[in-house]
Amino acid sequence: MVSCRPLGWLARYFALLAPLVCTVAAAPPDDHRVVIYYQTGLGTDVTHVPLLPLIQAEPAISVTHLLIAALHIIDDDGGIHLNDHRPDDPVFDLMWTExxxxxxxxxxxxxxxxGAARGSFQRLDSDDASFERYYAPLHNLIGSHNIQGLDIDVEENFSLKGVIRLIDRLKADFGSDFIITLAPVAAALTEGGGNLSGFSYFELDAQRGSSIAFYNAQFYFGWGNAGSARDYESILDDGFAANRVVMGLLSNPANGNGFVNLDSEAAVLRELVTENANFGGVANWEYFNSLPGGTAAPYQWASWMAEHMQAARKMERREISSSEALWRGVRKLGRRIRREAKKSYYHYIA
Structure with a gap:
């Protein structure tokens, strides 16, 4: 038998159903980020995937952020690996140069x-002495290669206290200009949504939002649908600003479940950019086989995305209709009901 607490708070949220027209302040064009995740081809495979075409093969440089993946905190071999090797292994020399x-x-x-390989954040989530041991190799890598930021992709249990300690330490050691991003599944940025990280992104953002540049939200593997603007809009409706939410996309159907073909994605980007002048941009998982160029020309993904976002920016600003605002309010109410229900009997609702 399942019992529920009285939902006296429910009436407060019916105000969300009132029709409204949303407006968003303008933001600089460079808020429309083009983020590249670079893993395959930097030492995990025999063949190096070159990075220089990203800045040489097109008339303009489209990529804004390159995220080298993935670092793993370990117990031996120097305390840190970049995929299968130490970051200073000669296999990475060409990659670091490029x-x-x-x-x-x-x-x-x-x-x-x-990322998907667990253990890094468990090691960083212990007492201070243990944290210093496992943080040191990460600190040394960032300093030795002039790394400008860290993307924290937590797909295991990590305490709120632990992630705050890591963020605070990075800012203290590398300064206010050091870029900190996180890569939650898209659902984790909605009320009552699924989450792989073990802490609430709402609580984290309330406490350390000023230290986090943006979120590379994963809209794939069932955690968000990039084939529609709806899931991205749900994140905005629940309080995250558009300029801090990057839509993470699969760049090729071979990279997992949730790929959206480019023709369909173009329409989604057009809707998001015309309704949100400060749209946060896009990220890809991952670089080496990105369409439309595939393995022969993966750099074309960045230019394709930039061109479509730029074209959308030039279009007439689109306001949200009253009927759409009403429907978004209904969806928001449903997410809040789910959140409160999970607090009451979270073992029952997945």
Missing amino acids: AAQLQTAGVKVMCMVG
Whole structure:
């Protein structure tokens, strides 16, 4: 038998159903980020996937952020690996050289830590002495390669206290200009949505939002649908600003479930940009086989995305209709009901 607490708070949220027209303040064009995740081809495979076409093969540089993936905090072999090797392994020499050239051209070069391979954040979530042991190799890597930021991709349990300690330490050690991003599944940025990280992104943003540049939200593997504007809009409706939410996309159907073909994605981008002048941009998982160019020309993904966002910016500003605002209010109410229900009997609702 399941019992529920009285939902006296419910009436407060019916105000969300009132029709309204949303307006968004303008933001600089460079808020429309083009983020590249670079893993396959930087030492995990025999063949190096070159980065220089990102700054040389097109008339303009479209990529804004390069995220080298994935760092793993370990117990031996120097305490840190970049995929299967130490970051200073010669297999990465060409990659680091090319990454430095992108940086010189104005691209922000960052590293991603964590991801699907678990253990990194468990090691960083212990007492202070343990944290210092496991943080030191990460600190040394950032300093030795002039890394400009860290993407924290938490797909295991990590305490709120632990992630705040990591963020605070990075800012203290590398300064206010050091870029910190996180890569939650898209659902984790909605009320009552699924989450892989073990902490609430709403609580994190309330406490350390000023230290977080943006979120690379994963709209794939069932955690969000990039084939429609709806899931992105749900994140905005629940309080996250558009300029801080990057829509993470699969760049090729071979990279997992949730790929959206480019023709369909063009319409979604057009809707999001024309309704949100400060749309946060897009990210891809991952670079090496990105369409439309595929393995022969993966750099074309960045230029395709930039061109479509730029074209949408030039279109007439689109306001949200009263009927759409009403429907978004209904969806928001449903998410809040789900959130409160999960608080009451979270073992029952997945």
